[in-house]
Amino acid sequence: MxxxxxxxxxxxxxxxxxxxVIFDFWAEWCGPCKQFGPVFEEISEKHPNIVFAKVNVExxxxxANMFQVRSIPTLVFMREKIVVFxxxxxxxxxxxxxxxxxxxxxxxxQVHKDLAEAQxxxxxxx
Numbered sequence: 001m002x003x004x005x006x007x008x009x010x011x012x013x014x015x016x017x018x019x020x021v022i023f024d025f026w027a028e029w030c031g032p033c034k035q036f037g038p039v040f041e042e043i044s045e046k047h048p049n050i051v052f053a054k055v056n057v058e059x060x061x062x063x064a065n066m067f068q069v070r071s072i073p074t075l076v077f078m079r080e081k082i083v084v085f086x087x088x089x090x091x092x093x094x095x096x097x098x099x100x101x102x103x104x105x106x107x108x109x110q111v112h113k114d115l116a117e118a119q120x121x122x123x124x125x126x
């Protein structure tokens with residue numbers, strides 16, 4: 001699947017209909033973002049089952065705020081509607097490939113269990 005330009009209006013449908021979504025938060029004026037863009041696009045071609053979504057922080061401030069983006073570029077990996085990784089700054093293509101491999105190999109049953117335990121613990125503290 002090629003890279004999509006994600007808007008706030010498309011967000012819920014995108015994460016609901018796709019198991020894995022990788023977000024690239026960027027801006028037109030950002031030099032490192034422009035350098036990373038071609039890497040993100042090239043790697044997206046190798047993973048047709050993953051949605052690669054570019055989010056322009058100038059145009060989609062609500063999404064940038066939702067993900068607490070403080071610097072760009074920022075990569076966010078989401079699987080089964082859960083953010084499992086977030087990284088400010090551009091990363092080399094080989095590091096992105098390795099991160100994708102880890103994301104695909106992730107034991108989501110364990111992630112859901114850990115998340116439920118953390119939420120339960122948080123509720124008990126309130």
